[in-house]
Amino acid sequence: MRSLVKIMIPTALRQYTDAKSHIDVSADTVSQALSKLLDENTKLATHIVDESGKLRNFVNIFLNSEDIRHLDGEKTKVKDGDTIRIVPAIAGGSSDNKYISDIDDRKVAISPREYRRYGRHLIIPEVGMEGQRRLKSSKVLIIGTGGLGSPSSLYLAAAGVGTLGLIDFDVIDETNLHRQILYTEKDIGRSKVQTAKDRLQLANPNTVIKTFEEPLNSGNALEIFKGYDVIVDGTDNFPTRYLTNDACVILGKPNVYASIFRFEGQAMVFYPKAGGPCYRCLYPKPPPPGLVPSCAEGGVLGLLPGLVGLIQATEAVKLILGRGDPLIGRLLVYDALSMTFDELKIRKNPNCPVCSQSPEAIKLIDYEAFCGITKEADVASVMPVELSQELKEGRKVRLLDVREPHEWDIVHIEGSKLIPLRDLPDRVNELDSADEIVVYCHTGGRSARATDFLRGLGYKKVRNLEGGVEAWAVEVDPSLPRY
Amino acid sequence: MGADSARSGTDFNPTTELNISEDILVDMHAHASSTYPEECCGLLLGKVRGPTKTATESRRMGNVFVKEERYHRYTIDPKEFLNAESDAEARGLEVVGIYHSHPNAPAKPSRFDTDYGWPTLSYVVIEERDARPVETNSWILKDDRSEFVQEKLAISK
Numbered sequence: 001m002r003s004l005v006k007i008m009i010p011t012a013l014r015q016y017t018d019a020k021s022h023i024d025v026s027a028d029t030v031s032q033a034l035s036k037l038l039d040e041n042t043k044l045a046t047h048i049v050d051e052s053g054k055l056r057n058f059v060n061i062f063l064n065s066e067d068i069r070h071l072d073g074e075k076t077k078v079k080d081g082d083t084i085r086i087v088p089a090i091a092g093g094s095s096d097n098k099y100i101s102d103i104d105d106r107k108v109a110i111s112p113r114e115y116r117r118y119g120r121h122l123i124i125p126e127v128g129m130e131g132q133r134r135l136k137s138s139k140v141l142i143i144g145t146g147g148l149g150s151p152s153s154l155y156l157a158a159a160g161v162g163t164l165g166l167i168d169f170d171v172i173d174e175t176n177l178h179r180q181i182l183y184t185e186k187d188i189g190r191s192k193v194q195t196a197k198d199r200l201q202l203a204n205p206n207t208v209i210k211t212f213e214e215p216l217n218s219g220n221a222l223e224i225f226k227g228y229d230v231i232v233d234g235t236d237n238f239p240t241r242y243l244t245n246d247a248c249v250i251l252g253k254p255n256v257y258a259s260i261f262r263f264e265g266q267a268m269v270f271y272p273k274a275g276g277p278c279y280r281c282l283y284p285k286p287p288p289p290g291l292v293p294s295c296a297e298g299g300v301l302g303l304l305p306g307l308v309g310l311i312q313a314t315e316a317v318k319l320i321l322g323r324g325d326p327l328i329g330r331l332l333v334y335d336a337l338s339m340t341f342d343e344l345k346i347r348k349n350p351n352c353p354v355c356s357q358s359p360e361a362i363k364l365i366d367y368e369a370f371c372g373i374t375k376e377a378d379v380a381s382v383m384p385v386e387l388s389q390e391l392k393e394g395r396k397v398r399l400l401d402v403r404e405p406h407e408w409d410i411v412h413i414e415g416s417k418l419i420p421l422r423d424l425p426d427r428v429n430e431l432d433s434a435d436e437i438v439v440y441c442h443t444g445g446r447s448a449r450a451t452d453f454l455r456g457l458g459y460k461k462v463r464n465l466e467g468g469v470e471a472w473a474v475e476v477d478p479s480l481p482r483y
Numbered sequence: 484m485g486a487d488s489a490r491s492g493t494d495f496n497p498t499t500e501l502n503i504s505e506d507i508l509v510d511m512h513a514h515a516s517s518t519y520p521e522e523c524c525g526l527l528l529g530k531v532r533g534p535t536k537t538a539t540e541s542r543r544m545g546n547v548f549v550k551e552e553r554y555h556r557y558t559i560d561p562k563e564f565l566n567a568e569s570d571a572e573a574r575g576l577e578v579v580g581i582y583h584s585h586p587n588a589p590a591k592p593s594r595f596d597t598d599y600g601w602p603t604l605s606y607v608v609i610e611e612r613d614a615r616p617v618e619t620n621s622w623i624l625k626d627d628r629s630e631f632v633q634e635k636l637a638i639s640k
Contacts, residue, residue: 010601046626058599087565090564091599092593093556093593094584
């Protein structure tokens with residue numbers, strides 16, 4: 001003999017029961033009672049049970065005043081006069097993703113053709129169809145398509161990121177090829193972003209590639225950044241790094257940073273919006289110009305940016321998927337020679353001039369000036385052709401090479417004297433301030449600083465060779481080797 | 484960024500409407516700011532007349548989602564909901580909507596909101612930044628549960 005029970009219908013669902021507030025059914029258990037209810041009111045089913053007939057997880061069933069989870073669940077026996085209530089567990093929340101809330105994957109689909117391409121992703125629970133859709137919906141901006149940007153953009157395209165933005169205004173040079181794996185010998189002289197776009201489009205025709213062939217500056221950064229979910233910083237200079245940081249803080253975007261030098265790499269995710277520090281919490285002030293040499297000046301192991309760039313790409317993908325623990329507040333330091341990875345905890349600076357402020361209060365500045373970079377015009381300089389003319393005319397000019405001895409061994413200008421930049425303060429007495437001096441290095445950066453330094457000491461007749469020994473080899477003496 | 488995507492992402496549904504008083508709006512905003520950076524949640528009580536709902540009072544509910552996740556999640560304790568609903572019914576009112584805040588995120592339902600959404604109820608979502616309300620929108624779930632559509636939110640003195 002079955003029991004007669006009353007099922008109370010929540011107001012939100014009464015439009016599916018012809019406005020009835022309760023329905024009487026006869027049943028032995030809660031489960032039976034619910035089946036009868038849904039059999040008689042089929043439109044209710046979508047909201048109460050899922051496709052496989054299981055109660056939806058936001059539906060609570062109360063028997064009289066007790067949640068059936070605390071009784072025998074759906075098997076709980078019922079008796080005459082019992083009341084079953086369907087009680088909504090009202091729930092929700094801002095984001096489907098811990099880290100980035102603005103990616104909306106509901107409008108994109110992974111086509112059956114793409115199932116195969118991304119098959120090895122789809123079977124990882126942490127990615128799956130939803131994660132792949134998120135990747136396809138995401139937009140990642142790569143700043144600099146050089147050593148770091150080459151591997152990161154290539155793998156991000158292959159992994160199925162929907163839109164990749166590329167910023168670079170350089171052309172491909174032979175010296176790029178030992179590490180910038182997007183490019184080949186036949187690309188020398190071509191635009192980096194255009195070549196990168198062609199290459200990435202081959203890797204994944206479904207990825208939309210947008211190119212920005214212009215220098216990034218305070219005037220265009222916000223406009224470019226705002227269309228992207230993740231910013232990947234693969235630049236090699238301090239002004240762009242500070243600019244990228246400040247613009248990301250203003251817009252609340254994650255900044256996936258890395259830097260490389262010789263055998264060592266660093267990577268970290270700067271994301272104050274998620275509670276982490278920014279680049280300025282780590283490095284409040286830029287180093288004095290010249291203290292930290294660039295890859296062009298100091299060299300870099302060609303393989304290094306491959307690994308470090310992929311750490312960046314991995315972090316970008318984790319942020320997009322909302323999975324794992326990104327390098328927020330953790331500086332990863334990789335040493336290729338000892339093959340060690342160290343991790344430093346970086347705290348948010350409560351007085352940080354940028355990320356402790358409200359975004360509206362932060363203004364982008366002149367980052368070249370902030371980093372103490374003097375315009376080359378400020379330094380007295382001489383063009384290679386002019387110098388060659390002066391030497392031919394027999395003018396007495398002391399040539400000073402401020403590069404490293406191993407660079408000197410590769411190539412140097414006949415008759416010059418070698419004092420590496422870092423030794424210059426100790427060996428400056430080897431130079432006569434009455435002499436006319438022309439300083440050179442590889443491309444003109446270090447020698448500009450040496451010129452500044454010597455002028456500061458009272459050497460009045462010092463000039464910098466524009467473009468260094470590189471320009472000299474191109475414009476004056478093509479027989480010299482270039483590196 | 485957030486507000487734009489909220490508008491472009493989903494169709495506006497002018498066929499339903501939620502009316503609330505300014506007092507209710509002020510209280511929802513105060514609630515959202517007081518729980519920031521965690522989400523707040525509560526009920527809107529009133530009457531339904533065809534496509535138009537009129538909320539005459541709001542009632543704050545506790546967010547019982549696990550503490551660490553409350554910055555982007557909320558749940559109302561079913562028992563608290565049940566009590567509030569019974570109280571309302573005893574006074575001739577019904578639950579016409581749910582409100583909750585999105586700290587640092589747009590005033591549009593997330594996928595999670597959609598998965599957990601109840602039909603026919605109005606869902607008011609408040610975008611909250613730096614403990615200040617930025618934007619407030621009302622939404623209603625489609626019958627097929629596929630997505631929320633925005634409805635008219637009318638505020639009276």
